[in-house]
Amino acid sequence: MTAGTEAVLAAAARLEHASATGLACGPLTDLIGGTDIEAAYQVQRIVTEHRLAAGARLIGRKIGLTSAAVQSQVGVDRPDFGVLFDDMRYEDGDEVPYGRLLQPQAEAEVAFLLRHDLTDAAGLSAVRDAVELAFPAVEIVDSRIADWKIGITDTVADNASSGVFVIGGRGRSLDAFAPVDSVMTMLRDDEVVSSGTGRDCLGDPLNALGWLAATAIEFGSPLRAGDLVLSGALGPMVPVLPGDVFEVTIEPLGTITARFSDKGE
Numbered sequence: 001m002t003a004g005t006e007a008v009l010a011a012a013a014r015l016e017h018a019s020a021t022g023l024a025c026g027p028l029t030d031l032i033g034g035t036d037i038e039a040a041y042q043v044q045r046i047v048t049e050h051r052l053a054a055g056a057r058l059i060g061r062k063i064g065l066t067s068a069a070v071q072s073q074v075g076v077d078r079p080d081f082g083v084l085f086d087d088m089r090y091e092d093g094d095e096v097p098y099g100r101l102l103q104p105q106a107e108a109e110v111a112f113l114l115r116h117d118l119t120d121a122a123g124l125s126a127v128r129d130a131v132e133l134a135f136p137a138v139e140i141v142d143s144r145i146a147d148w149k150i151g152i153t154d155t156v157a158d159n160a161s162s163g164v165f166v167i168g169g170r171g172r173s174l175d176a177f178a179p180v181d182s183v184m185t186m187l188r189d190d191e192v193v194s195s196g197t198g199r200d201c202l203g204d205p206l207n208a209l210g211w212l213a214a215t216a217i218e219f220g221s222p223l224r225a226g227d228l229v230l231s232g233a234l235g236p237m238v239p240v241l242p243g244d245v246f247e248v249t250i251e252p253l254g255t256i257t258a259r260f261s262d263k264g265e
Contacts, residue, residue: 092168
């Protein structure tokens with residue numbers, strides 16, 4: 001049974017209040033239930049529309065919950081997607097203001113820049129051909145739900161638990177490497193805190209991109225040329241503390257650094 005309009009609007013308002021106040025809220029299951037994916041995406045769309053009306057600009061999408069390790073960490077068993085706004089993007093080495101985040105965690109992934117629209121449910125080769133360049137990226141996932149006590153409807157409604165992201169490098173054509181062969185290492189204070197490969201992202205980051213392309217078509221908002229897509233974690237996510245510095249290498253794409261200010265900045 002799909003949640004009603006009043007419940008969907010109330011769930012959106014709860015998430016927006018958490019964002020505005022910096023105070024995490026309770027789960028949304030009392031409003032939209034724990035299995036109503038359609039209602040959860042309706043909540044996400046409402047929050048997105050409000051942000052766009054306030055002047056934000058869409059620059060792409062993110063795929064969440066592609067890694068078995070991350071699914072295990074949050075207790076969810078399927079991927080989801082959210083949108084990327086322009087003010088979520090930071091460049092390699094930028095300092096991310098910790099104060100804009102609630103309960104951040106970092107995960108490393110391959111980012112794709114699209115050169116073609118993906119308006120048809122196509123095979124892996126067509127998905128690959130749609131990619132102009134690939135980049136190393138660090139997504140800082142975040143949740144408006146207190147203590148990360150989320151189910152699938154919570155994370156879907158909450159823009160796939162998005163926060164901000166850091167991207168860098170000059171980009172590499174897929175003619176030069178296969179994303180499935182990527183090898184990721186994340187360091188904090190010279191200690192390895194996460195690692196993985198392209199196979200840890202739905203078997204291949206291009207599989208994740210193909211899933212997103214098909215799902216976006218189902219939802220009536222196909223991927224377009226110029227979209228940036230964060231394809232999903234290559235390894236476990238790591239809690240971020242004020243002042244942290246992460247160095248992430250995704251071979252052969254290169255190394256980028258994600259820096260965080262002290263708390264409150």
